[in-house]
Amino acid sequence: MSPSGKYPTDRLPRVRLAHLPTxxxxxxxxxxxxGGPELFIKRDDQTGLATGGNKTRKLEFLIAEALEAGADSVITAxxxxxxxxxxxAAAARAKGLEPHLVLYAPGEQPPENFNGNLLINxxxxxxxxxxEERAPYSRTIGQVEAELKAGGKRPHVVPYGGSNATGLMGYVTAMIEVAEQAETSGPFDVHVFATSSGGTQAGMILGAHLSGLEGKTRLLGISVDEHRETLAPRVARLAGEGARLLGLDWQVEAEAVEVNDGYLGGGYAVVGEAEREAIRLLARLEGILVDPVYTGRALAGLIDLIRQGAFEAGQRILFWHTGxxxxxFAFTEELGISSQQ
Ligand SMILES: Cc1ncc(COP(=O)(O)O)c(C=O)c1O
Structure with missing residues (x-):
């Protein structure tokens, strides 16, 4: 599954960071x-870079762009x-760039516990x-960029979520990868995944168009934090920008973008019973771990939809584990785990 020159994405600058195909x-x-449809999992948590995840695919294109621009540092948020x-941060280090991260903290005070992703950072x-700024963190990113430039550095900004035309190419190629894998594994009726800043879903939609899957498979994003009215137009816009980057005259309508915002629960990263159940079920039935914020919430949505009878028994569903x-490891308490159990 190395670039064959068959697809326009094969001509884009790209560095190798991920273990592919997953x-x-x-x-x-x-x-x-x-007791519903046949479930499969796409292991994009196994992309390999400092515990992996979906952004590693996007970063293959984003870091290549930074290197082409002659950057010595990368800023994201x-x-x-x-x-x-x-x-x-891991991708930047792997390619010799200095990572700068703009991260949210109430009162701009670093958290007491440097656990989970913070430990790795x-x-x-x-x-x-x-x-204290919220997504897309543009003002603070701008400040950091100005400071670094004033200090003689050449920073390159990777947008929040890696979700721009360049980044979403990671999921155009992921969809092409699945189309090729499906030739042996069989096709999937529905793809289910967590969606947030929208680049993953936009890339998948454009990738489905390029690989001939458009109209043959559903791409169902379970939103973890945004309402459909905000996210679907954003995904459609990003997919169109991606198409233009590839020189294609193609656009998807926001109405055709499937975003389910029925599982926002108590808000972003607020762990509820649905996420706790989904995390435990997958761990105890399949030995696979999902996180409370993204993949656990998306899985909880999928489980609920199956219980509601939203899919037919013979359907094949691919759940994307996006990392x-x-x-x-930062959610022990919220997962209801204590030494008393
Ligand atoms: C584990 C995980 N899954 C899914 C997503 C959503 O991807 P996107 O922001 O491209 O919609 C993210 C984004 O941060 C993520 O970290």
Whole structure:
């Protein structure tokens, strides 16, 4: 599955960071337990870079762009436990660039516990700039960029979530990868995944178009933090920008973007019973870990939809594990785990 020159993405600058293709495995015990469609999992948590995840695919294109621009440092932003920020820091280190992370912290005070992704950021030697600003963190990113430039550095900004036309190419190529894998594993009726800043879903939609899967498979994003009215147009816009980067005259309508915002629970990173159940079920039935913020929430949505009868028994569903496992270690209390159990 090396670039064959068959697709326009093969001509883009790209550095190797991920272990690809990631496996597709069946989930026989979870499928049986739920008694609905046949479930499979795409292991994008196994992309390999400092505990992996979906951003590693995006960073293959984003870091290549930084290197082409002659950068010596990279700036990106995210929540306190951002998986994207951690993968960007690791990718930057792997390519000899200095990582700067703008991370959210109430009162701009670093958290007491440097656990989960923060622990990894620390080990990677990322320079952290705490901010109270919320996504997309543009003002603080601008400040850090100006400071670095004033100090003689050549920073390159990777947007929050890695979600721009360049970054989403990681999921255009991921969808092409799945189309090729499906030739042996069989096709999937529905793809289910966590969606947030939108680049993953936008890339998948454009990748489905390029690989001939458009209209043959559903791409169902379970939103972890945004309402459909905000996220679907953003995904459509990003997919169109990606198409233009590839020189294609193609656009998807926001109405055609499937975003389910029925599982926002108590808000971003607020762990509820649904996430706790999903995390335990996958761990105890399949030995696979998902995180409470993204993949646990998306899985909880999928489980609920199956229980509601939203899919037919013979359907084949591919659940994309987009990573986030490192964040698990920052959520002991929220997962209801104590030494008394
Ligand atoms: C584990 C995980 N899954 C899914 C997503 C959502 O991807 P996107 O921001 O491209 O919508 C993220 C984003 O941070 C993530 O960390």
């Amino acid at each position: 496996p597709i495995d069946p989930l026989p015990r979870l499928s049986e337990y739920l 995210g929540s306190t436990q951002s998986n994207h920020a951690r993968q960007t 620390h080990l990677l030697g990322a320079v952290i700039h705490w901010t 986030g496992t490192a964040a698990l």
